[in-house]
Amino acid sequence: MLPFTHIVRALPATVPFVPPEALERKQGQPLALRVGANESNFGISPRARQAMVEAVEQVHWYNDPEGYELRSALAVRHGVAREEVVLGAGIDELLGLLVRLFVEPGDTVVTSLGAYPTFNYHVEGHGAVLHKVPYRADREDLPALLDKARKVRPKLIYVANPDNPMGTYQRADELRDFIAGLPDCVLLLDEAYIDFAPEDALLPLEVERAQVVRLRTFSKAHGMAGARVGYALAHRDVVAALDKVRNHFGVNRIAQAGALASLGDDAFVRSVVRQVEEGRREYAVLAAELGLQTVPSATNFVALDVGSGERARRLMQMLLQHGVFVRMPGVAPLDRCIRVTVGPSAERQAFAKVLCAVLPQLDIGDEIFC
């Protein structure tokens, strides 16, 4: 018997996500459409591409563990000090470290029921107790989250704005009221999709900086999911504390170079955002034509409402049989939807074609799987 800690021994053997590569291995063939993980199939900025190709030539050197250049550029961009910016290998790594900073075994943490599973994974991995508040009308329910926080006095509370998996958002004034009402705890505000959101979703950065950690990423609008660059905007004491526990060399040299270059290419990101807006409208029209609802989205994905969890699961499987990878929310009533990434026009047309082909068979029953 290996001498694992009590926490580790109690952990289940689950992982948050089955990757599309695992689906391909299982099926023995590549996917035709990869629209399940909200990867940006618009690709990356040409500037980021050039910077990364050039950085390959220096990859025998360690990356800068201080991420000085990228953090400096992010600080300028956001009008904060460099000491208020910290890099991580994606928001995922930062979530894990932030949980570790604040949570002791047995502590409580509040999130929404059906929200980002990787956050839950880290909370459970540190032996804390999760309280999950149901969504209301496909949005994270700020008043109910606030009630729960007042009741259970968590160390951390997690809110994604815009939300994943539904794509809805909170207005900045709603968030401001929410934060004003919070008891002593740290709000992890996951803004992975903020680039795609309307202006009124953006909470000003100066709001309650001591209590709010803002999480951002180059994985979505910047199209660099495989590079693993996330960052947090936070109080300098939080950044200093992260420096005491983080894996300092964790953000790859090529990734840092690419992110820096992409940050300098606003025109590219704006173009992606515009095309995503167009694609969301297109998917809303498509859904209407097919007699389906879509959840209004402030992200690069659309939740297509097919009526029930059973139908959504079945549709997801049918799409997969046609080589189309989508995901769906894990809990009711959110699981009446499938979640489709909004990519370039050709990809949308290809998805529409498959959806139109399989949807009429959705209620025929199990025989189509035989």
Added chain:
Amino acid sequence: MLPFTHIVRALPATVPFVPPEALERKQGQPLALRVGANESNFGISPRARQAMVEAVEQVHWYNDPEGYELRSALAVRHGVAREEVVLGAGIDELLGLLVRLFVEPGDTVVTSLGAYPTFNYHVEGHGAVLHKVPYRADREDLPALLDKARKVRPKLIYVANPDNPMGTYQRADELRDFIAGLPDCVLLLDEAYIDFAPEDALLPLEVERAQVVRLRTFSKAHGMAGARVGYALAHRDVVAALDKVRNHFGVNRIAQAGALASLGDDAFVRSVVRQVEEGRREYAVLAAELGLQTVPSATNFVALDVGSGERARRLMQMLLQHGVFVRMPGVAPLDRCIRVTVGPSAERQAFAKVLCAVLPQLDIGDEIFC
């Protein structure tokens, strides 16, 4: 006051390494020679370069969190099952996770006094108590480590083979005896430099796999330090436990592609190893000509013995003034050495030139710094 955990509140604000980039920022100019972090200035395999440049084109897709292809290739290479291989963003990340798997606050851990600081950083970061055993004759002292382990009953014991920072190694038979004598605990065997070591340093993989975790990296002989790819060969229960806590998407897509390609280019790695052997001999000759000793090295660096910690620190500073970045061991008596990476011939000649120029001034005193 932010609600940090007790452990975090007690941690000092130190980081294991000051990066060369920070030295450059401080000095306001680039370094002339970067021979302090045992980065491979032989660069990367042409196959790895091509694979990484190609992978940039797909970096908008997440990396495979299972690292399936790379782990499969590593499993074949080492004659183990894929379930006995786990990837991490460098050995650094894996050390942190392994500490987390096994160590509860207050537990004891054994290492050598002056050994890899990042391991200590993670142990302290998890609130454990470190016992440090002095080196003997510039080698980690296996008998003394064993005595200590029997006395303090650690959860983990750390040994690097070959050693960093001295470059010495343990023979496989010595390690085998050591492992046979260990009480119940897990041995983290850091083999970052094993590619450069003589054959008799290589402990067979089947030895006590349940109790020994072997740590390897693409940072040294493969020249991919900035890519952040390390891996552990371990019992499948350890790998399964790591899967419960690790950052699944932590190893960058480009890095995985590069490591896979590099693994397929044995000729490149062999060539690097041969040149490093030649360079070690060259530095031994150089040192002898200058009246210095070198510590026999089984790595891609050489510890040059300049007689005392004070002289070594002064020499390190003098070299830095000439744009030459080296590091040195942190504690006596190891700190009588500076540690110089063994790079290509031209780099060795450039280093020799600067060393020959500054060494005569080493005992002149402080005025040269004015």
